[in-house]
Amino acid sequence: MSQPTSSIDDFDRKILAIMQVSNRTTSEKIAEEIGLSEAAVQRRIKKMREQKIIQADISVIDQQAVDRPLTLVVQITLERERADLIDQFKKEMKNTPAVQQCYYVTGSADFMLIITAKDMQDYEAFTRKVFFANRNIRSFMTNVVMDSVKTGLAVPVN
Numbered sequence: 001m002s003q004p005t006s007s008i009d010d011f012d013r014k015i016l017a018i019m020q021v022s023n024r025t026t027s028e029k030i031a032e033e034i035g036l037s038e039a040a041v042q043r044r045i046k047k048m049r050e051q052k053i054i055q056a057d058i059s060v061i062d063q064q065a066v067d068r069p070l071t072l073v074v075q076i077t078l079e080r081e082r083a084d085l086i087d088q089f090k091k092e093m094k095n096t097p098a099v100q101q102c103y104y105v106t107g108s109a110d111f112m113l114i115i116t117a118k119d120m121q122d123y124e125a126f127t128r129k130v131f132f133a134n135r136n137i138r139s140f141m142t143n144v145v146m147d148s149v150k151t152g153l154a155v156p157v158n
Contacts, residue, residue, distance in 0.1 A: 008053060011036055012044055013157045016054070019045075020154040023057050063116055070117040071145035075109035076131075079138040086110075089136065098126055109141075 008016075014034040018025050027045070031038040048054045063069050078085065086104065093102040093113065101114040117123040123142075131137050 007051070008048070011040075012048060012053075015041060015044055016048070016155075016157045019054070020157070067118055068116045070119060070123060071148060072113075072115045072117065072123060073143040073145065074113040074115055075141045076111040076113060077108070077138045077140070078110045079136045081110065085136050089134075092130075092134075096130060 011034055015030055018030050018033060027038045027041045030036075031041045034041070036044075045054070063071070076089075078089065089111065090102070090104065093099045093111070098115050098117060099113055100116055103112045104110065105112050115123070115126070117126060127140070127142075131140050
């Protein structure tokens with residue numbers, strides 16, 4: 001679990017803002033930008049990683065380049081909402097590579113998924129394997145993304 005936001009100061013926030021744009025920015029460059037020593041920046045980054053404030057350092061892949069250009073937003077409604085069945089569904093989604101994001105939500109659906117696929121035939125095969133084979137899925141509604149206007153996981157830190 002991450003620390004409360006009060007455990008970070010303005011320098012940490014500035015570091016996080018820079019790293020969310022590119023985590024390959026050097027400690028030296030960050031230090032120049034925010035007015036700290038390189039060693040202080042490195043210590044702060046290390047501490048934020050240890051505290052899980054920085055949860056991951058990843059590369060963002062161009063979906064087109066890896067032949068998965070289709071993005072789908074899918075609402076899932078479960079048949080039964082028992083805790084064990086919800087936990088089982090969460091685990092299945094975490095272990096399904098085509099599911100990029102999975103949210104347990106309030107409202108008319110139980111889960112919202114962001115899925116990537118090669119094409120509609122690939123997505124149809126996915127639905128048969130993952131959704132239709134799951135007896136606890138009452139229904140799903142798919143929205144096909146026509147244009148990715150903004151994609152990211154950056155969190156406002158200021």
